Amino acid sequence: MRAIAYLERTRLWSHAVTDALRTWSWFVDDPWHRLWDPTSGCGVMECCPNPPELRWILDVAVAVLPPKDARTLRKQIAVLDEQW
Template sequence: MSDALRTWSWFVRHPWHRLWDPTAGCGVMECCPNPPELRFVLDVVVAILPPNDARHLRKQIAALDEQW
């Protein structure tokens, strides 16, 4: 989970994130992340966390999503 959140944070803050191309890249999440896959992983994690932890993570994700 922490890898996915860290990678999503890096991705949305990176100035070139708008140039993401699903046909390019190496496929390694930490190098060439696939935004829909990252968000799916984070959504799954939120679904299985206890309510308080899920609420905290959703707030973090929402703040990052605003940058996307």
């Protein structure tokens, strides 16, 4: 996971990928949040997440990971995406 640590240190913030994965999971599990409206909400990831931003973080993480780790993360994301 050095690639993620480097990505977070140089481009994102500490624990950005973990936060994005946890928040995406929470978001798709909550039926009220499926009705995301970009004009409302507080903008705090843990409260009113922006789905495109979460997916961007996860997609970037997949892109920088070694192939085996990228496949594992893609599978986790795919399970969540099916709920969306």
